[in-house]
Amino acid sequence: MIRLDHVSHMYGAGGTRRQVLFDACAHVAPGEVVLLTGPSGSGKSTLLTLIGALRAAQTGSMQVLGRELRAASSDTLIEVRRRIGYIFQKHNLLECLSVLQNVQVSLAAHDDIDRPTARRRAIDMLDAVGLSAYLDRYPRQLSGGQQQRVAIARALAGRPRIILADEPTASLDSATGGEVAMRIRELAKQEGCAAVVVTHDQRILRIADRVLQMEDGRLTAAPPGPEKTLGAHGVASNSAATAPSTGVPGSMPNRRQTVGWISTARMLGTCLPAGMPAPQAYKIPSTPGVSGG
Numbered sequence: 001m002i003r004l005d006h007v008s009h010m011y012g013a014g015g016t017r018r019q020v021l022f023d024a025c026a027h028v029a030p031g032e033v034v035l036l037t038g039p040s041g042s043g044k045s046t047l048l049t050l051i052g053a054l055r056a057a058q059t060g061s062m063q064v065l066g067r068e069l070r071a072a073s074s075d076t077l078i079e080v081r082r083r084i085g086y087i088f089q090k091h092n093l094l095e096c097l098s099v100l101q102n103v104q105v106s107l108a109a110h111d112d113i114d115r116p117t118a119r120r121r122a123i124d125m126l127d128a129v130g131l132s133a134y135l136d137r138y139p140r141q142l143s144g145g146q147q148q149r150v151a152i153a154r155a156l157a158g159r160p161r162i163i164l165a166d167e168p169t170a171s172l173d174s175a176t177g178g179e180v181a182m183r184i185r186e187l188a189k190q191e192g193c194a195a196v197v198v199t200h201d202q203r204i205l206r207i208a209d210r211v212l213q214m215e216d217g218r219l220t221a222a223p224p225g226p227e228k229t230l231g232a233h234g235v236a237s238n239s240a241a242t243a244p245s246t247g248v249p250g251s252m253p254n255r256r257q258t259v260g261w262i263s264t265a266r267m268l269g270t271c272l273p274a275g276m277p278a279p280q281a282y283k284i285p286s287t288p289g290v291s292g293g
């Protein structure tokens with residue numbers, strides 16, 4: 001779904017030209033949640049915007065949703081962008097639009113979705129993130145966590161094949177951040193989306209099938225840890241992670257559970273923060289499919 005082969009990136013020109021990404025190789029499969037961590041300035045956002053077709057790939061090969069993005073036409077970039085849901089730290093909601101309008105307007109770019117369908121889908125998605133009572137509010141009337149949930153609804157309303165999130169929990173408290181992270185994971189698992197989440201937030205390591213590390217523009221798999229193994233479908237198979245999702249501490253929805261989108265959102269709204277296991281229980285093994293440069 002996402003495949004990078006020897007991708008490098010430079011900013012600037014002439015004397016100010018500077019390489020910030022070196023020979024990155026990785027792939028992300030459908031349904032896989034990959035976390036990208038690393039120090040500030042190491043190139044994480046640059047990589048994410050390249051994957052997201054928000055800037056042109058300069059070298060190597062960048063295949064996203066079956067399209068080569070290096071030297072791609074603007075039509076190709078736009079087409080790929082349409083199938084990606086972006087979630088940013090700064091949610092970039094439009095202050096002059098209501099919550100419902102913010103989500104609905106994101107569907108305007110989809111030629112195949114008419115206005116009534118867009119409206120219905122926006123309402124459903126906002127319901128799924130627990131905001132059905134806030135449809136007519138404006139962003140400034142919501143808390144930070146609620147605003148970020150609107151941003152998630154907006155990103156996911158178009159049923160993207162890929163979710164790209166850049167520090168989505170950075171401005172959120174631990175409970176809300178946990179909710180946001182789980183929602184991303186859940187969509188990836190239910191819809192078979194690939195998700196790449198840039199984060200410094202140790203608290204959300206648990207949502208990852210795999211962790212990549214960026215350092216000085218070089219991408220590597222995070223160091224292996226003994227405590228977490230991944231079962232079939234990439235679901236964490238330590239006991240905390242496979243406990244039934246009843247809301248007890250340590251629980252986490254299993255991919256195979258037929259937990260409905262909406263009911264799960266409600267459950268997350270009430271129990272997830274308590275269900276966040278200690279991050280150290282989620283050391284991530286090194287995995288194939290990634291190499292640094």
Ligand SMILES: Nc1ncnc2c1ncn2[C@@H]1O[C@H](COP(=O)(O)OP(=O)(O)O)[C@@H](O)[C@H]1O
Nearest residue numbers: 011012020038039040041042043044045046047
């Ligand atoms: N548009 C840009 N023009 C020039 N340099 C940039 C630009 N965006 C980011 N950089 C530089 O590239 C490096 C990587 O930035 P970034 O990808 O934002 O890192 P991270 O997301 O890991 O903090 C930093 O040194 C940053 O200053």
Ligand SMILES: [Mg+2]
Nearest residue numbers: 044045046166
């Ligand atoms: Mg960044």
